[in-house]
Amino acid sequence: MLFIYVQKWYNLSMISVIITTYKEPKTLPKAIDSILGQVPEGKEMEIIVVGPDEQTKSVVQKFSSRYSFVKYVQDRGEGKPVALNLAFENAKGDIIISTDGDVIVAPSAIKSLIHPFKNKDIGATSGHPISTNKCNTVLGYWSHFLTNAAHQMRIKKDIWPCSGYLYAFRNIIDKIPINALSEDGLITQMIRNKGYLIKYCPKAEVYVKYPNNFKDWFKQKIRSAGGYWQKFQIPNDKFQINSKKMRNFKQEILDGIKLFFKYPKNIKEFFWTILLYLTRIYLWLVIFWKIKIRKEKFKAIWKRIESTK
Numbered sequence: 001m002l003f004i005y006v007q008k009w010y011n012l013s014m015i016s017v018i019i020t021t022y023k024e025p026k027t028l029p030k031a032i033d034s035i036l037g038q039v040p041e042g043k044e045m046e047i048i049v050v051g052p053d054e055q056t057k058s059v060v061q062k063f064s065s066r067y068s069f070v071k072y073v074q075d076r077g078e079g080k081p082v083a084l085n086l087a088f089e090n091a092k093g094d095i096i097i098s099t100d101g102d103v104i105v106a107p108s109a110i111k112s113l114i115h116p117f118k119n120k121d122i123g124a125t126s127g128h129p130i131s132t133n134k135c136n137t138v139l140g141y142w143s144h145f146l147t148n149a150a151h152q153m154r155i156k157k158d159i160w161p162c163s164g165y166l167y168a169f170r171n172i173i174d175k176i177p178i179n180a181l182s183e184d185g186l187i188t189q190m191i192r193n194k195g196y197l198i199k200y201c202p203k204a205e206v207y208v209k210y211p212n213n214f215k216d217w218f219k220q221k222i223r224s225a226g227g228y229w230q231k232f233q234i235p236n237d238k239f240q241i242n243s244k245k246m247r248n249f250k251q252e253i254l255d256g257i258k259l260f261f262k263y264p265k266n267i268k269e270f271f272w273t274i275l276l277y278l279t280r281i282y283l284w285l286v287i288f289w290k291i292k293i294r295k296e297k298f299k300a301i302w303k304r305i306e307s308t309k
Contacts, residue, residue: 015039015110016093017047020075020083021101024309025055028101032063032070038110045069050087052077079302081178088174097168098184099127102309104207105166106130112204113168123196124188126154127166127204139217141272143210149259154200161185162198164224166206170196181301182227212307218283219303226287226301 017035021028032047039045047070049060060072073090075083097113099105109127116122131147133140154160162169164184169191180186188198211217260277264270290296 014044014046014093015097016091017045018087018091018096019047019049019051019101020080020087021049021051021056022077022304023053023055024101025059027103027309028056028059029063030104031099031101032059034105035110036067038105038107040111040114046092047071048073048087048090050075050083050090052083079178079299081176081180081183084183085175085178088171091171094171095168096171097166098164099166099206100164100208102209103165106205106207109166109204109206112201113166116199116201117168117170121197122199123172123191123194124162124167124169125199125201125204126160126162126168127206128154128200128202129163129165129208130205132207132209133212137212138272138275139210139212139214141269142217142276143208145259145263145273145276147208148263151202152259155202159192160188160198160200162188163206165208166204177230179230179297180227181223181230182225185227186230209308211305216305216307220305220308221283222287222290223302225283226291230291 017032019028019031024031028049032049035047047063047067049056049071050073051057051060052075057072057074060070063070064072073086075086095114095117097110105127113125113127116125128151129147131140131143133143135141135144150163161182162184164182167184167188169187172194173187173190176183176186176190192198211220260273264273290301
């Protein structure tokens with residue numbers, strides 16, 4: 001995951017990019033390149049890449065030879081939340097922009113995310129994921145259907161989670177729980193609990209490759225949706241964090257009803273939409289069983305998704 005920090009004291013004069021990643025030597029260079037050309041005029045940038053593996057280190061060294069502001073920090077390989085907390089300790093900034101190391105940030109997306117922070121009431125901004133998968137397969141169609149559904153939800157609703165593929169927030173989060181499955185939803189709720197507003201930036205597009213096999217798709221959805229069943233008591237925060245109210249099975253059904261008839265373009269896509277709904281019902285049942293009943297640990301649920309790399 002990639003983070004951009006704007007230096008403290010709210011002057012937005014320096015952008016620090018922090019990328020947490022693991023064994024993504026093919027996609028990581030593209031992710032970095034998509035950011036390098038987006039430094040707003042009059043700003044400075046540093047890029048800190050956090051990862052436990054030699055492949056990541058090698059990629060960063062190649063960039064460091066050309067750009068002195070690209071640096072590598074090695075983590076212990078104990079999971080993404082631990083790596084993020086290490087990133088928070090090493091960064092200097094005030095505004096964080098987060099994106100993954102296996103996606104491409106569109107030109108001018110950074111500018112779109114940063115601009116709303118001129119309003120002191122804005123605590124976080126979310127980008128707009130765009131699927132790069134083809135629509136001629138079931139999973140490809142599902143990726144476009146779900147990203148479109150999320151887009152419509154963020155436009156119309158006041159309460160929604162930022163997209164983990166690309167989002168920004170004020171650097172007022174010291175740490176996140178090391179067993180957080182959906183850190184984007186958790187951080188969104190933490191920002192809200194501090195009295196800030198969340199703004200959606202549709203022009204801040206980020207291009208995402210989604211899973212191309214059902215096994216990876218299911219692992220990814222259990223990980224992302226399952227995080228909304230978790231509850232945390234954050235130190236120095238008077239609220240108990242429960243981001244389930246931003247995303248749950250009932251809400252998915254209600255939000256998807258309108259698209260159910262509008263989005264499919266033919267009989268085949270209509271059938272795929274029905275299949276998606278049935279699969280999501282099964283997904284939420286599995287999530288309930290794993291997290292609420294069996295109370296499975298972070299390492300048992302968090303699985304690497306190979307087909308998106």
